[in-house]
Amino acid sequence: MAIDFTLSPELEELRIRIRAFVSDVIAPVEAEIEGHGDHEPLGGRDRINKLIELRKQAHAAGIWLPHMPEEWGGMGLGHVELAMVQAEAAKSRYGPWVFNCQAPDEGNMHTLLHWATDEQKEKYLKPLCEGRTWSCFAMTEPEVAGSDPTLIQTHAYEDGDEWVINGHKWFISNARRADFAILVCRTEDDPDIPQAANSAFIIDLPQEGWNDVREVETMHGGTGHSEIVITDLRVHKDQMLGGRGQGHLLGQYRLGPARLAHCMRWIAQAETALDMMVDRSLNRFSHGSLLAEKQGIQWMIADSTMELYQSKLMVLHAASKIDAAATDDSVDFKAEVSMAKHFVANMLNRVIDRAIQVHGALGYSTDTPLAHMYQHARWARFADGADEVHQMRIAQRTINAYTDDGSTRRATGDLPI
Numbered sequence: 001m002a003i004d005f006t007l008s009p010e011l012e013e014l015r016i017r018i019r020a021f022v023s024d025v026i027a028p029v030e031a032e033i034e035g036h037g038d039h040e041p042l043g044g045r046d047r048i049n050k051l052i053e054l055r056k057q058a059h060a061a062g063i064w065l066p067h068m069p070e071e072w073g074g075m076g077l078g079h080v081e082l083a084m085v086q087a088e089a090a091k092s093r094y095g096p097w098v099f100n101c102q103a104p105d106e107g108n109m110h111t112l113l114h115w116a117t118d119e120q121k122e123k124y125l126k127p128l129c130e131g132r133t134w135s136c137f138a139m140t141e142p143e144v145a146g147s148d149p150t151l152i153q154t155h156a157y158e159d160g161d162e163w164v165i166n167g168h169k170w171f172i173s174n175a176r177r178a179d180f181a182i183l184v185c186r187t188e189d190d191p192d193i194p195q196a197a198n199s200a201f202i203i204d205l206p207q208e209g210w211n212d213v214r215e216v217e218t219m220h221g222g223t224g225h226s227e228i229v230i231t232d233l234r235v236h237k238d239q240m241l242g243g244r245g246q247g248h249l250l251g252q253y254r255l256g257p258a259r260l261a262h263c264m265r266w267i268a269q270a271e272t273a274l275d276m277m278v279d280r281s282l283n284r285f286s287h288g289s290l291l292a293e294k295q296g297i298q299w300m301i302a303d304s305t306m307e308l309y310q311s312k313l314m315v316l317h318a319a320s321k322i323d324a325a326a327t328d329d330s331v332d333f334k335a336e337v338s339m340a341k342h343f344v345a346n347m348l349n350r351v352i353d354r355a356i357q358v359h360g361a362l363g364y365s366t367d368t369p370l371a372h373m374y375q376h377a378r379w380a381r382f383a384d385g386a387d388e389v390h391q392m393r394i395a396q397r398t399i400n401a402y403t404d405d406g407s408t409r410r411a412t413g414d415l416p417i
């Protein structure tokens with residue numbers, strides 16, 4: 001039974017190189033952009049230019065597209081190796097973007113690699129990999145539950161060689177900057193099963209009929225999640241991505257690795273919060289001793305440590321299953337990704353919350369990154385599958401395992417214990 005958590009010397013060298021790049025190259029620019037210390041925050045073109053310069057440096061340093069195969073200019077890493085890269089990259093909120101492995105482009109790259117025709121790959125995937133374009137993924141609608149894509153109302157009908165699309169989307173991350181969208185809409189009025197009603201299209205942006213009406217203000221500000229009204233938007237039939245009725249399948253395919261990549265980045269954020277929690281507890285004195293010596297604080301540190309450890313194991317196991325599935329069709333990773341996504345999202349919220357508690361008023365202020373991290377972490381519990389939907393599926397699999405095998409063992413990671 002092979003369980004070995006050590007990295008090969010080459011990967012260890014890569015990890016050290018990424019860590020150094022994040023702390024020595026990205027972190028100072030992040031501080032400049034965010035206005036830490038004596039700096040005024042940078043906005044607009046100045047901010048973009050700084051980030052683009054970082055991208056060029058990352059590309060030159062060979063830390064680029066860790067999730068893509070080498071023939072697409074990537075580092076050709078598996079998902080276990082990627083976990084290490086993402087967990088280092090996300091120590092800075094700009095890290096994944098600088099290495100071109102950020103949502104939603106990263107998930108869109110996986111999707112195009114798997115579903116696009118050769119022509120579509122050349123036109124859309126290539127420039128995305130080269131960092132020359134940006135993309136978005138448009139599925140959620142305000143009128144119906146995003147948790148259930150069979151309810152999607154945005155509708156396309158055929159007109160000669162074209163499809164004509166009408167509908168309404170929102171929370172489309174990156175839409176305002178994107179050069180193209182992957183749009184999921186209803187094309188089949190009478191499908192055999194509800195999951196076969198939707199198809200996906202690649203939409204060049206900007207385009208007549210695609211109206212970006214506002215950036216939705218959120219609890220972490222107005223940071224690029226658009227509401228889109230789609231009116232008589234015409235696309236050539238060659239712009240369909242995947243086959244008719246495969247939009248649901250495509251969305252599910254995309255979400256597996258994309259969900260786990262979120263978990264990898266959340267682990268980095270939680271680790272930062274735990275480091276800060278411990279650091280503060282070693283430097284704050286109250287009622288005769290350091291916070292680190294108080295049992296109430298130690299419980300928070302201990303709980304966070306155990307939960308972070310559990311998260312790392314779950315992510316590594318789910319990642320190893322995704323890697324195994326690449327060469328063995330019988331391997332299914334959905335259950336492990338689902339459990340990891342639920343657990344890590346909640347762990348992240350709890351650990352940041354405890355770190356804020358230990359920092360007191362300082363944690364509530366925006367003088368540390370914790371407040372920002374807390375605002376960002378909240379969406380993790382419902383986007384890319386709400387907690388309750390994951391719990392519903394996890395429970396179904398556990399009940400099925402017991403009904404089939406007389407044991408729930410298969411549902412708990414199918415591990416040899």
Ligand SMILES: Cc1cc2nc3c(=O)[nH]c(=O)nc-3n(C[C@H](O)[C@H](O)[C@H](O)COP(=O)(O)OP(=O)(O)OC[C@H]3O[C@@H](n4cnc5c(N)ncnc54)[C@H](O)[C@@H]3O)c2cc1C
Binds near residue numbers: 138139170173
């Ligand atoms: C920051 C951010 C970025 C996003 N980016 C994108 C993007 O780029 N593209 C895109 O298409 N979408 C995006 N989304 C939307 C996101 O995918 C949806 O919010 C998510 O799918 C949930 O859909 P909903 O908001 O309609 O909630 P709903 O589906 O209405 O669910 C609301 C709540 O109802 C409960 N619930 C739902 N179903 C069940 C059930 N079966 N059993 C029990 N409880 C249930 C859960 O508590 C859930 O949280 C983004 C959202 C955020 C916040």
